[in-house]
Amino acid sequence: MNTENFDYKSIPGWGIDIDPENEPTYPMKNYTGDDHKRSNYEKSPQQPIDVEVLKSNERPQYSAVVGTTVPPAGLSGAIRRYAFKHSEDRYRHWIPLILADRVNSWEGIFEDLRKGYIPNVLAERGWKAELKYNPQGLVKKVFVTALVASLAITYFSRKK
Secondary structure, three states, rough: OOOOOOOOHHOOOOOOOOOOOOOOOOOHHOOOOOOHOOOOOOOOOOOOOOOOOOOOOOOOOOOOOOOOOOOOOOHHHHHHHOOOOOOOOOOHHHHHHHHHHHHHHHHHHHHHHHHHOOOOOHOOEEEEEEEOOOHHHHHHHHHHHHHOOOOOOHHHHHOO
């Protein structure tokens, strides 16, 4: 599509905030006049990146500020690296990220055990509140988990 000759005014609502006299939020906010200078700003300096940071393949550069406290590591990091090789409009991007979150939670439990800390999984999962406010749901979760676990144990013990 040739964007040079495209008539943007044909898009409903395009340019609604260009005219300073037609400010749609004027009666609801404290108007100072500086709002129309927002396109003439000095770009923030790039945060120094000293750890691996994953970036969408649809963006040419990193955001000015990025999260560096927990760089991708382990199996969950490998899954995240795979996800960021794909476009954000694909399931190949989002489903692996959801899986990586689940894997990362188990990695955290194993890391706690490795350091000698026994996590209180029931408290961290909110089972006390679940028992108080949703006892039927808790019973259902426990039943389904026990059923799946027993089926898995039965299946894998037959293979031997």
